[in-house]
Amino acid sequence: MKHRTFFWFILPTLSAMVLFIALPIVSVFVQSLFVAHEQVLVVTENCGPFGCKPSTAVDVEATEKLRQEQPLGKFNGLGTYLNRSHLAVADISEAWATSKTMGEFWGQVYNLPFYNALTFTLTYAFVVTPLVLVLGLAIAVGVNNLPAMLKGLAIFVSLLPFLVTPLVGSLILFWMVDGDGVIGATIQKIFNDPSLSLKASTPLMWIMLMIYGVWHTLPFSFITFYAGLQTVPEDTMEAAQIDGASKWQRLIHVVVPHLMPLVSFVTLMLIMDNLRVFEPIVSFSAEAHARSLSWIIFNDLRESGNPLYASAGATSLLTIIIVIILMMPVLIRTWRDFSRKSH
Amino acid sequence: MFLKKIAIAGAVAGLMGTAAFAADCGPSGQSIRILASDFPAIHAVAGTAEANCGAAAAEFSRNHTTEARQIMNAALTPNPSEYTSVIVANSTLTQLMNDGLVRPLNDLVEKYGSHLPKNLMITIDGKIMAVAFMANSQHLFSRKDILAQAGIDTIPSTYDEVVAAAKAIREAGIMEHPIVMNMKTGWNVGESFNLAFLAHGGEFFKPGTAEPSVNSPAGVAALNTLKELVEYAHPDHLTQASNETQGLWEAGQAALGIMWGSRGSPILDDEGSTAEVTSNTVLSAAPSVEPGGTPGATLWWDGFTIATNISDAEAEATFAALASALTPEMVAGHNDDAVWLLEGFKPGAAAAGVAATAQAGAQPYPMLPQIGLMHNALGSELADFLKGGESAEKALADVEAAYITAAKEAGFLQ
DSSP: OOHHHHHHHHHHHHHHHIIIIIHHHHHHHHHHTEEOOOOOEEEEEEEETTEEEEEEEEOHHHHHHHHHHSTTOEEOTTHHHHSTTTTOHHHHHHHHHHOSSHHHHHHHHHTSHHHHHHHHHHHHHHHHHHHHHHHHHHHHHHHHTSOHHHHHHHHHHHHHHHHSOHHHHHHHHHHHTSTTSHHHHHHHHHHTOTTOOGGGOHHHHHHHHHHHHHHHHHHHHHHHHHHHHTTSOHHHHHHHHHTTOOHHHHIIIIIHHHHHHHHHHHHHHHHHHHHTOOHHHHHTTGGGTOOOHHHHHHHHHHTTSSOOHHHHHHHHHHHHHHHHHHHHHHHHHHHHHHHHHHO | OHHHHHHHHHHHHHHHHHHHHTOOOOSSSOEEEEEEOOSHHHHHHHHHHHHHHTTTSSEEEEEEOTTHHHHHHHHHSSSSOSOSEEEEEHHHHHHHHHTTOBOOOHHHHHHHOTTSOGGGEEEETTEEEEEEEEEEOEEEEEEHHHHHHTTOOSOOOBHHHHHHHHHHHHHTTSOSOOEEEOOOTTHHHHHHHHHHHHHTTOOSBSTTSOOBOOSSHHHHHHHHHHHHHHTTBOTTGGGOOHHHHHHHHHTTOOSEEEEEGGGHHHHHSSSSSOHHHHHHEEEEOOOBSSTTSOBSOEEEEEEEOOBSSSOHHHHHHHHHHHHHHOSHHHHHHTGGGSEEOSTTOOOOGGGHHHHHHHHTTOEEOOOOTTHHHHHHHHHHHSHHHHHTSSOHHHHHHHHHHHHHHHHHHHTSOO
16 A cells, blocks of 8 residues: 555544544643642631631632642652652662561562552453453353354353443442352351351452453453354364364364464453453452552542542553553564564 | 410411512522432422522522532532532532632621521631531441340440440350441541541641641550451441441341441331331440540531632522521421431431430531541551551551652642
8 A cells, every 4th residue: 555545544543543542641641740739728717516626728819829820730740650659669669678578578568559559450460361361262162162053042141241331240249249148148158157258358359359350351252252263264174184183182273373363352452451450349349458550540539539630640651551561472473473474 | 365366376377488488589580500419308408499499590400419529629610610509518618618619608698597597607717618407427326125135234335335245245146246337448447437536536637737647646546446346347347338337237237336327217217127126226426435535426517508600699599599498397397307407406316326426525527628638548548457467557657658648749748
């Protein structure tokens, strides 16, 4: 294709991407460099139904004046990125200096909100992604080998978890694992421990969140692989069969290599999806045991009354950087495949 | 003679009725737009305002949503703002005042609020910023039948007595987890800390500044009190908020609860529970540290504000409409929906706990501009201590560090 033609073809997509992806990211980055102005506090007397009390209040006029002078806020450079809520550089170097063992150092790092959330988010992504890939392929192969009359029904049933809204799906599971719920009560009976609670233990909560994650994203990898299976060339399969390859050997040496581009695609999507894990944490009320990067952003924007835009922006950009780092191997692989083909 | 008396009384009542009907609605043809939370008492006030003055207004709209706190600042910032009034509580009023989004009401109170008690005016530095109409607080719920079974015949009034009662109930083999509390990680666990902290006489900030002072002997004592209580609470307590604790109570699975006063009425009514639970539930003051000490509770009020960024005529009409709703008739019609601070309120069984808590000298929830940041830091950093992985001092040091980081970003600390 001529460069000129290509340019006109890509222009609508490109402008939409600049407008809806690049510009917002730039805007978030700019906001993350600024913090709020000083809030001018004054001591006032505060009276109400429960009596009078001296108290502090914001001097709105004085604060507004500061705001007018610099509408974006006070420039803070990368300060927000380095503070305790994010990379916590000072706290980490102090922990390194004061802790005697690696375990103690790690304990102190894990106590910092960003690293705590990062640990869960990465564990979640690294456990859920491969499980979903392998199980999705297994289900796809299984469904593909079903008799034709059962296929439609099997596909429909396998897709069900995807049709349930994440928030609702995880709430249903949350109620099921309650001490009075069907799963929770059964587990208590099996282990003969009436105070056993899945919600009170950090490891069990992590396992539950990951099982939910696998359950919910499995249909995506299943349906993609199932579509891919329809394109496996029959000649090659027959040739392998004549050469005496078993079913298992055909799967590993013919089907999987054929599906490799799809595997790359599904892996990319899953990594991006899993790194922004959020809804199950809220639905399971799992905040005491597991927090993710997205949950921190939500908390910064919502819970404190004063939305912390710089904090939320910094966490968002750090998340983007981590996504890019994690996707690098897959991207490099795709790029190599592409350049090999074009030669 | 007798007939004449009746006739006069009837005429007076009739006149009063007409007066209530033809409430002074201020300038007519205005647009009144109210943003409020979503519970029966608020519906009663806003609904009565609409019934009184909806006809005189060109537009009368009400948005009742549990998300009111999340959207109000954004909705009131443009000029003209999306709403002419927001119904707020202690904590949310400061959120609006921090951005200067609500106007002083002194002149409007003078003109339309002569029937309202003076102590309902939330006055900051001489300026009336809101008009309160109802109160709420946490307090103790007890099951007297279960306490009696465990050999306790007085309702506990201190934390030690609550813990001792819970221990007796457990040892008698009646219940393994007799205590319920709203300990859900986040806002609720932060609020539970506030209760115990105020009971121990704690101060959140160094006076007149935004410097934190929760990492103090009172803070450590408060955390230890919480720890003693949750020892007897349901193992899932870190996921339980008001709906869950009310559910456990109504299901008869708890004997001692620290819950919101606003749950008193739904618990005592004949829905969702058995007569055994409702007839034996006693509402009393929140427990204190020492007998007769400060109750472990925060007093809350709900009241209405008027937006800054609207025309004076709209402000006047909105104020007049809402003020017209705060009458003894409205209270009589909705007596059990809330602990009303208004004339005509007859405290029923459901209000006993809040009334006793307020009388015993509980502290109001602090109305400070930076309290939201502190509350959020408490809510997210205390879980490690309650799970048992951290000392009280370390947890409070983490709270202060998290608060300082956020307060610097929000401009409260430099």
